[in-house]
Amino acid sequence: MRNRIIALMIVAVAALCGWADRAHAAAPDKPNILVFLVDDMGLMDTSEPFIVDQDGKPESHPLNAWYRTPSMQRLAAQGVRFSQFYAMSVCSPSRVSIMTGQTSARHHTTQYIKPESNNRGTFGPPDWRWTGIAQGDVTLPALLKTAGYRTLFAGKGHFGPNDSFGALPQHFGFDVNIAGCAYGQPGSYLGTENFGHGIKGREKRAVPGLDKYFGKDIFLTEALTLEMNAAIDDSVKAGKPFFAYMAHYAVHAPFMTDPRFKDDYGSSPEGVIGKGQAVAFATMIEGMDKSLGDMLDHLEQLGVAENTLVLFMGDNGTDAPQGAATGIACSAPLRGKKGTHYEGGMRVPFIAAWAKRDPNNSFQKALPIPAGRIVTTEFGAVYDVFATALAVAGVDNPAGHAIDGVDLRPVLSGQRDTLSDTPRAFLMHFPHQHRSSYFTVYRRGDWKVIYHYEKPAEDRYELFNLAADRSESNNLASSDPAKLREMMTSMVDALHRADAQYPVDQAGKAVEPVVP
Ligand SMILES: [Ca+2]
Numbered sequence: 106m107r108n109r110i111i112a113l114m115i116v117a118v119a120a121l122c123g124w125a126d127r128a129h130a131a132a133p134d135k136p137n138i139l140v141f142l143v144d145d146m147g148l149m150d151t152s153e154p155f156i157v158d159q160d161g162k163p164e165s166h167p168l169n170a171w172y173r174t175p176s177m178q179r180l181a182a183q184g185v186r187f188s189q190f191y192a193m194s195v196c197s198p199s200r201v202s203i204m205t206g207q208t209s210a211r212h213h214t215t216q217y218i219k220p221e222s223n224n225r226g227t228f229g230p231p232d233w234r235w236t237g238i239a240q241g242d243v244t245l246p247a248l249l250k251t252a253g254y255r256t257l258f259a260g261k262g263h264f265g266p267n268d269s270f271g272a273l274p275q276h277f278g279f280d281v282n283i284a285g286c287a288y289g290q291p292g293s294y295l296g297t298e299n300f301g302h303g304i305k306g307r308e309k310r311a312v313p314g315l316d317k318y319f320g321k322d323i324f325l326t327e328a329l330t331l332e333m334n335a336a337i338d339d340s341v342k343a344g345k346p347f348f349a350y351m352a353h354y355a356v357h358a359p360f361m362t363d364p365r366f367k368d369d370y371g372s373s374p375e376g377v378i379g380k381g382q383a384v385a386f387a388t389m390i391e392g393m394d395k396s397l398g399d400m401l402d403h404l405e406q407l408g409v410a411e412n413t414l415v416l417f418m419g420d421n422g423t424d425a426p427q428g429a430a431t432g433i434a435c436s437a438p439l440r441g442k443k444g445t446h447y448e449g450g451m452r453v454p455f456i457a458a459w460a461k462r463d464p465n466n467s468f469q470k471a472l473p474i475p476a477g478r479i480v481t482t483e484f485g486a487v488y489d490v491f492a493t494a495l496a497v498a499g500v501d502n503p504a505g506h507a508i509d510g511v512d513l514r515p516v517l518s519g520q521r522d523t524l525s526d527t528p529r530a531f532l533m534h535f536p537h538q539h540r541s542s543y544f545t546v547y548r549r550g551d552w553k554v555i556y557h558y559e560k561p562a563e564d565r566y567e568l569f570n571l572a573a574d575r576s577e578s579n580n581l582a583s584s585d586p587a588k589l590r591e592m593m594t595s596m597v598d599a600l601h602r603a604d605a606q607y608p609v610d611q612a613g614k615a616v617e618p619v620v621p
Contacts, residue, residue: 136468137413144357147423176398184458189484206491206508210534210605220287226538230606237265247278259283259333260352296323363388382426410461419453444540547596554592
């Protein structure tokens with residue numbers, strides 16, 4: 106009897122202290138998944154080196170010395186990162202790719218969405234999917250929700266124009282929407298400016314749902330972190346696994362100094378980085394990185410870090426404010442930036458790691474991720490997140506839903522160096538106007554071909570061997586016509602298989618790429 110009373114007292118005390126919740130949370134049947142997506146963050150916007158030398162060893166560049174991202178270094182040290190990971194060249198196409206597992210050529214949201222109007226451009230495909238995610242679309246959060254996950258959204262949406270189905274993440278599978286809406290940049294990053302509310306000229310991009318921080322000295326990145334951590338608390342208390350999609354508005358323009366970090370950037374590497382906005386951009390990067398560290402710490406405090414897989418990535422190449430758009434500058438040693446057809450336009454950092462390593466954890470036994478590894482022999486892409494997250498959650502892709510991405514687990518675990526026995530291909534299709542206009546990029550193995558739809562025949566093709574020429578400085582289109590023909594044939598085939606839409610001519614007729 107005495108033992109029974111003691112046992113009951115222990116149970117009562119445990120319940121009062123929240124141990125019962127924690128014990129329940131420590132034994133979920135599925136792992137948690139945190140997608141940490143940074144807007145407009147390129148491969149070089151970090152102190153963690155992702156570029157490798159000819160021997161596959163990480164190679165530090167001046168930009169790595171300029172930026173400060175200790176939390177990314179912490180995450181990379183406990184997991185695996187990719188030297189080569191691709192996004193689409195602008196926001197909405199990548200975001201829809203993450204949700205659907207499809208390349209933009211297939212899902213047809215090929216251009217970034219303008220909230221108020223069709224952003225087709227003069228010769229863009231008339232029926233491109235400018236309304237973004239639609240009712241009935243297969244989406245990652247909806248599938249995970251059906252499988253028992255609590256699905257948490259915070260930050261930037263940009264999945265559909267104003268008043269559309271895709272405008273609000275809760276329409277297509279998220280249980281919680283913190284500050285997500287149609288547009289892709291915040292009116293202001295400052296709580297003291299109410300994140301744009303009441304600010305003339307910025308009102309129409311004012312961030313929704315964060316009224317409790319109005320007037321406070323807090324940066325948007327921090328407010329979103331606090332809110333997402335609170336949503337994770339609720340999920341853990343409810344004893345449910347969570348899928349958290351932490352999509353920071355940072356580091357997208359407007360470039361506003363995060364005052365917490367302004368003293369860290371007194372001088373800069375000569376010839377690589379300018380002052381002013383570049384410093385503001387660096388402070389936004391560091392604020393984003395603090396968010397990552399705070400979330401990792403919070404997961405540890407909750408006792409769920411061992412059960413949480415973190416997938417960190419950018420949504421397109423860098424938009425760091427210096428250098429010519431197609432020069433070797435803000436992505437150096439890569440060429441180009443966000444919106445361009447070069448590697449700097451679409452190469453992003455990617456890190457996969459358990460939030461805390463524990464080789465005895467059953468989820469980590471099922472997916473062991475070696476510490477501090479860098480994948481150099483294979484590339485991944487944002488549309489792989491869909492297949493990988495489903496596989497980790499034990500959920501099948503619905504029959505009839507065509508996807509372009511693959512399950513990355515064999516490479517994440519180090520079981521394989523490559524994802525298939527034949528060289529992988531990457532297709533990035535942009536039949537619109539932006540910094541670079543009307544182009545398709547196709548990579549297979551080490552080779553990359555770029556097709557320019559509107560240029561005269563002599564300038565229509567660019568061909569690079571990325572293994573020998575990572576800065577895309579030596580166009581081989583004229584000197585290697587056989588390889589050009591082979592790559593163009595494969596590109597055209599890939600576009601047809603994806604049911605791609607093409608730019609149109611003055612008469613409105615679709616213009617398909619020409620194999621030379
Ligand atoms: Ca973006």
